[in-house]
Amino acid sequence: MTDQSSKISSDTVKTESQQDLLQFLADEGVDRAMLDEVRAFRERFPVQDPALAHRIPVPDCFYYGKDVWEDALAALLAGKNLLLSGPKATGKNVLADCLCSLFARPSWNISFHIGTDAAWLIGADSFDGERVVFRPGPVWLCANHGGFGILDEVNMAKNESLAVLHSALDHRRMIDVPGYEKIDVHPAARFIGTMNYGYAGTRELNEALSSRFTILNMPPIAEADLDRLIARRFPALREKIREQFVKLFIEIEKKAESSEISERALDLRGILDAISLAQQGLPAGKAVEMCVVNKVFDAYERTLVRDTVQARIPAELGRAEMFGDGRP
Numbered sequence: 339m340t341d342q343s344s345k346i347s348s349d350t351v352k353t354e355s356q357q358d359l360l361q362f363l364a365d366e367g368v369d370r371a372m373l374d375e376v377r378a379f380r381e382r383f384p385v386q387d388p389a390l391a392h393r394i395p396v397p398d399c400f401y402y403g404k405d406v407w408e409d410a411l412a413a414l415l416a417g418k419n420l421l422l423s424g425p426k427a428t429g430k431n432v433l434a435d436c437l438c439s440l441f442a443r444p445s446w447n448i449s450f451h452i453g454t455d456a457a458w459l460i461g462a463d464s465f466d467g468e469r470v471v472f473r474p475g476p477v478w479l480c481a482n483h484g485g486f487g488i489l490d491e492v493n494m495a496k497n498e499s500l501a502v503l504h505s506a507l508d509h510r511r512m513i514d515v516p517g518y519e520k521i522d523v524h525p526a527a528r529f530i531g532t533m534n535y536g537y538a539g540t541r542e543l544n545e546a547l548s549s550r551f552t553i554l555n556m557p558p559i560a561e562a563d564l565d566r567l568i569a570r571r572f573p574a575l576r577e578k579i580r581e582q583f584v585k586l587f588i589e590i591e592k593k594a595e596s597s598e599i600s601e602r603a604l605d606l607r608g609i610l611d612a613i614s615l616a617q618q619g620l621p622a623g624k625a626v627e628m629c630v631v632n633k634v635f636d637a638y639e640r641t642l643v644r645d646t647v648q649a650r651i652p653a654e655l656g657r658a659e660m661f662g663d664g665r666p
Contacts, residue, residue, distance in 0.1 A: 359400060359440050366404050372411045379415065380442045383484055383526035390483060393444030399571050399610070401433040402563035406556065410437060413552040414528050419507050421492070421531040421548070424556030427591070427606040430532040433556070434488050443526060444485040446476040450495035456502040460515060472518060481506055481513055484524030489531040493543045500547050503529075507550035559606070561588055572613055574661045583609055586650040590630075590643065602634045603643045616660055623653025 363373060385391060401407070410433065413420045420437075422430040438445040448459070457475070464473035480487035492500070506513050511523035531551060533543065559567070565584045568575065587609050594604045608629040615625035626647050634640040 359397070359436060362400050363407060363440075366402075366407070368404055368407050368411070372408060372415065375415050376411065376440060379526070383443075385442065385444060385484075387483065390444040390485070393446070393485065394442055395435040395439045395445055397432065397435045397439050399432060399567060401429050401436050402559065402567055403429075403557070406433065406554065409554050413554070414441065417525075417528075418552045419529040419531070419550060421533065421543075421551035421553045422556055423533050423553055425558065426534055426601050427587075427604050428556035428558055429606070430534070430556055431488075431490070434486075434530045434532060437530060438486045438488070441486065441526075441528075443528075444483060445488055446480045446485055447488045447490060448476045449490045450492055454495045455499045459499065460502055460513060472515070477503065477506065478513060478515070478521070480529070481523040481527050482521055484526035486527070487529045489529055491533060492531040492547075493533040500544070504546060504550065507547075558591060561585075564588075564606075568610070568613070571610060572617065572661075574617075575613065576660060576662055579655070579660045582650045583613060586626075586647060589646055589650070593642070593646065599639050599642055600634070600636075602639075603630055605630060605633060608633060613660075616655075616657060619657050621653060622651050622655035622660060623648070626651055 360373060360376070364370065385394070410420060410422075414437065422433060424430060435445070459475050459477045461473055461475040461478045463470050474482070477487060479485065502513075505511075506523055507529060511527075512520050513523065514520040529551075561584060564587060565580065568580050568583060572580070587606065590599070590603050593599045594601045609626075612622070612625040612629040615629065616622045620628075627644070631640060631644050631647060634643050
């Protein structure tokens with residue numbers, strides 16, 4: 339396949355994914371007027387640079403939750419930045435990727451940590467072998483190209499490094515790079531922050547930064563929505579088996595809420611990964627052990643999680659029994 343045909347194929351997949359997501363939201367009952375505004379937004383702000391098309395996410399699963407979708411769409415369509423806050427396994431990153439795909443915007447994922455500084459976020463001088471040039475950072479690229487910047491675990495960063503974002507996130511919508519001209523933030527650019535209290539290294543978000551976001555508290559995924567998510571992701575999975583995986587996640591969630599176990603085992607990605615491994619032929623018990631149980635490092639707690647798993651998922655449950663498609 340040539341580079342050109344590969345690019346056309348990739349663009350087609352992205353377009354189909356965006357249309358599929360629009361249809362999914364219409365089927366979920368999301369406000370039609372909002373969806374029409376999303377279509378108008380995409381027509382008004384097409385991605386001009388073909389080299390950025392690969393940055394538009396193609397989500398492998400959709401976020402379920404009509405009310406959350408409508409809240410998020412209202413904020414972004416109003417030109418606001420969005421902060422997704424909530425406990426583990428509530429779908430913050432899934433929703434962020436889906437929003438980027440729905441609006442057909444290139445995304446820059448900006449993972450925060452204690453060492454993140456202003457020079458990395460905005461950019462800094464660099465030597466290209468011949469001369470000193472400005473090396474733009476992800477926030478600058480997002481602002482310049484009208485992308486969606488995903489500020490992942492934004493409450494892990496030092497407040498002083500986040501201060502450089504203030505003018506980009508508020509009504510000024512500009513970035514002043516020392517030694518260079520200021521840039522105005524593209525009208526299509528948005529920033530979507532995610533945060534989870536309780537992780538090591540997290541802190542309270544300072545008031546100046548939080549005031550620049552509309553904040554959406556993410557609820558735990560409902561049992562019915564989790565069932566539909568797994569059914570869409572694994573359509574060949576037998577209904578009775580799917581039901582057991584759903585109940586397994588809900589039981590782990592309840593045990594974590596009651597502090598019987600830590601949140602380490604509360605991992606929706608782990609449940610989906612376990613089903614994927616089982617689809618490749620690994621016994622279900624081994625797949626869940628690798629993707630869920632082994633994420634708990636305390637021996638006693640790991641035993642509690644393993645007992646919960648074994649009560650729902652037989653260790654030797656095989657691919658044929660789970661998917662019934664004739665493959666061993």
